[in-house]
Amino acid sequence: MTVDPLIIILIVLAVVIFVIIIASIKVVRQSTAVVVERLGKFNRLLNTGIHFVVPFIDRRVGAPISLKEQVADFAPQPVITKDNVTMQIDTVVYYQVTDARLYTYGVENPVRAIENLTATTLRNLVGELELDGTLTSRDTVNSKMRIILDEATDPWGIKINRVELKNILPPKDIQQAMEKQMRAERERRESILKAEGEKRSNILVAEGEKEAMILRAEAKKAAVIAEAEGTATAIKMINEANPNAAYLTLKGYDALKVMADGSATKIIVPSEIQNVTGLLASLKAVVEKEPENKKGN
Numbered sequence: 001m002t003v004d005p006l007i008i009i010l011i012v013l014a015v016v017i018f019v020i021i022i023a024s025i026k027v028v029r030q031s032t033a034v035v036v037e038r039l040g041k042f043n044r045l046l047n048t049g050i051h052f053v054v055p056f057i058d059r060r061v062g063a064p065i066s067l068k069e070q071v072a073d074f075a076p077q078p079v080i081t082k083d084n085v086t087m088q089i090d091t092v093v094y095y096q097v098t099d100a101r102l103y104t105y106g107v108e109n110p111v112r113a114i115e116n117l118t119a120t121t122l123r124n125l126v127g128e129l130e131l132d133g134t135l136t137s138r139d140t141v142n143s144k145m146r147i148i149l150d151e152a153t154d155p156w157g158i159k160i161n162r163v164e165l166k167n168i169l170p171p172k173d174i175q176q177a178m179e180k181q182m183r184a185e186r187e188r189r190e191s192i193l194k195a196e197g198e199k200r201s202n203i204l205v206a207e208g209e210k211e212a213m214i215l216r217a218e219a220k221k222a223a224v225i226a227e228a229e230g231t232a233t234a235i236k237m238i239n240e241a242n243p244n245a246a247y248l249t250l251k252g253y254d255a256l257k258v259m260a261d262g263s264a265t266k267i268i269v270p271s272e273i274q275n276v277t278g279l280l281a282s283l284k285a286v287v288e289k290e291p292e293n294k295k296g297n
Helices: 005-023 100-105 110-126 132-136 136-158 172-239 245-260 276-296
Strands: 025-028 030-040 039-047 049-052 059-068 070-073 079-080 086-099 159-169
Touching: 005 025, 025 030, 030 100, 039 100, 059 100, 070 110, 079 110, 086 110, 086 136, 100 136, 110 136, 110 159, 132 136, 136 159
Parallel strands: none
Antiparallel strands: 025 049, 030 039, 030 059, 070 086, 079 086, 086 159
16 A cells, blocks of 8 residues: 655645744743844844744744842952951842843853952952951941942843842951950940949948938927927916916926936925925026036035
8 A cells, every 4th residue: 555645745744834833932931031033133032921933043042031039149258458357258149130131142151240240349348448347337338339239230131139248257366356355345344234233232222221311300300299299288288277286286296206316416395395486496496506516526
């Protein structure tokens, strides 16, 4: 059984056409872009979706280009500060491709170019700072580097979103000196805090004693006032009661008893003790005789 050559030719043509159709269909994934050249010249940029190209004439340039933000972690670079201290600093760069065409034709090996540009920029910026300034001005260096790198990579279709100095490693002798300085600073702060605590404690104790003395004085004052007010009230009540001679005589005996228990050496008792005037005279005599007795001794 022989096969008609025309049928074979039709089958071959159908297969070729099918292969050509398959080859002309290009599917671009999300967040990627494809650069297409026609006869060696840039033709167009394929974004996300389905596209048709001319087989054997249109050619894709390289792998699909990612449009997502990417991270480049560069190795530590030796950097010399203004005061001649050599440090090792490694950087992390966050970048994003904004123009796939410029990214493809702008520079050869863009990531390598960014790494070298980062190293030279870092040396220039740190070279203007001293050691302490480098350690405390990390945010300033980051922002300056981002601006410089963003301007330099703009013709490459790359946007620098952020630059971070990940590690700053001074020499070992500098690290030891810094550790000693920090230890001395911590000890100084500890001494200051301890002295302030003792001072505060002494102040609180003194304030407590002061308040206690004030309270004792106020209590004593209140007691004296209360006693005086009681005596005044008693005298007032006695006067208002209009006491008779017997009561006054009894009070006179009480007063003589108190004086007799004291340091008086001579007590004159009037013959008419019922007379209050005589009792007062007796008390006056005792008071006048007391200094004379002391002079005689």
